[in-house]
Amino acid sequence: MTFLNEVTERFPDAVSFAPGRPYDAEFSLDDVLADVRAYVAHRAAGDDPGAAERSLLQYGPTGGLVGDLIARLLASSEDVHVPPESIVVSVGAQEALLLALRTLFASRDDVLVVPGSCYVGVSGAARLLDLTVRPVRETADGIDLGELDRVVHAERTAGRRVRACYVVPDAANPSGATLSRADRVALLSAARRHDFLILEDSPYRVFTGPDPMPSLKSLDTGRRVVQIGSFAKTAYPGLRVGYLVADQTVRHPDGRRTMLATEIAKVRSMVTCNAPGLTQAALGGFLLRHDFRLDKATATAAAHYRQTLDEVLRTLDECFPAGERERLGVGWNVPDGGFFLRLRVPFRADEAALQRSATEYGVIWTPMAFFALDGGGRDEIRLSCSALDPARARDGIQRLARMVRDHLQS
Ligand SMILES: Cc1ncc(COP(=O)(O)O)c(C=O)c1O
Known part of the structure; x- marks a missing residue:
């Protein structure tokens, strides 16, 4: 990733499909400050409004200040009904x-x-914590559940246990x-059968269309x-500002029972004490302002992501017509939405290829190998559409197509 940042800095004029930055044309400090006041x-x-103000600037509860508002959001947008105490604001x-x-x-x-x-x-x-990762x-749809079963059994045979499975279920990064x-x-059902937890991380769900x-x-x-x-x-x-919902019960050796969120809050008290009151207040005000409708709050950004993704898919179709794809060695997935898609290319998509792509073709992307823990992704790239407008994305795909064709002719 450092290499990617270096390339991006050295070629500021290149079309970059690398960053997963959100659309920021509507970001406004005035809105944020008004949201703090509204909260x-x-x-x-x-x-006493003075007491409410002071509470933002004081040390706060380790679990956070806005767990109740997040619980309200989850109930209205996801039909998830959890008590505020099960939420840790992070x-x-x-x-x-x-x-x-x-x-x-x-x-x-x-x-x-x-x-x-x-x-x-x-x-x-996981690396920072020295965990065992498999x-x-x-x-094409995400984690292979047959393979997951096999991994769980293999780990058990080796005397280890799968404690949790991490997934990004919607428009994954x-x-x-x-x-x-x-x-x-x-x-x-696999989590129940094999007694593991699922860590669900889904920042792009709201961008998968009206019916996620x-x-x-x-x-x-x-x-x-x-x-x-x-x-x-x-x-x-x-x-x-982010959060965790951890409503599981933890049974302690001395017979006590606590909520997993309480245990997580104890750990966080040794990491960041608490999420900053001021930014939690801004988030709280944001939720109130949008009446807990993140789909409405993100409508302009979602339309931008959709248009750019559609343009990328359209240009890929034009540059690599269906009948030629096999011969050219290219292929891609058609995501439900979100920021990313993966593209198979006929060359080794490594740092040298990225360097060549930036220097000779003015287009930057992320090698999928940067994310691969299983040695895969060597001939795949990740294209991120979020930070480009449709016209620039079209130009970028055409540049990439030239690189593919030049490679095949060399
Ligand atoms: C799958 C996934 N999880 C988590 C994050 C980080 O989210 P945050 O900025 O809230 O820490 C990202 C950001 O790119 C992401 O793609």
Whole structure:
């Protein structure tokens, strides 16, 4: 990733399909400040507004200030009904991931299962914590459940246990894949059968169209899912507010029972104490302003992502007509939405190819091998559409197509 950043800096004029940055044309500090004020007014509701203000600037509760508002959001948007105490407000989904892994994994014999091409935030956090990670092959729709079964058995035979399986079920980063409803149900059933937890991380769900798949948490009748939430794509990444839903019961050796969220909050008290009050307030005000409708709050951004993704798909179709794809050695998936798609190319998609692509063709992308934990993705690239407008994305795909054709002629 450092290499990718270097390339991006050296070729500022290149069309870059690398960053997964959200659309920011509507970001406004005035809105954020008004949201903070609206949150304070909401909290004060007739009581002392000074006390509500001070609470934002004081040390806050380790579980967070806005768990009740997030619980309300989950109930209205996902049909997930959890008590506010089961929610820990985190510093972005990234901290939530780290906290969940640190709390759940006790020894090297606890295994984290991840998709073969895995979001670097989770593989990196797992590396930081020295966890045992097992990648599982993917189908076009996401994690391969037959393979998952085999991995669980193999680990058990080796004296280890799969503690959790991490998935991005909707328009995944990096693959763009969305898990089918049947696979969601089957994954929950595998978690029950083999006694592991599912870490559901779904920042792109809201961008999968008007009728998204049910979240795993909403289908979870056995408290198998720890849901990781991000507001980076639905509000502002700069707020660094995310959350965890951890309503599982933890049984302690002395017979006490606590909620997993309580244990996670204890860990976080040693990491960041609490998520900043001010940014939680901005997020709280944002939710209130949009009446807890993230689909409406993100309508302009979603239309932008959709248009760029459609343009990318259209240009790929034009540049690589269906009858020629096989011969050219190219292929791609058609995501339900979101930021990313994966493209197979006829050359080794490594750092040297990326360098050539930036220098000679003025187009930058991310090698899928950067995400692959199973040695795969060598001839695949991740295209991120979020930060480009349709015209620039079209230009970028045409540049990439020239690179493919030049390679085949060389
Ligand atoms: C799958 C996935 N999870 C988590 C994150 C990080 O979210 P946050 O910015 O809330 O830490 C990202 C950001 O790119 C992501 O793609």
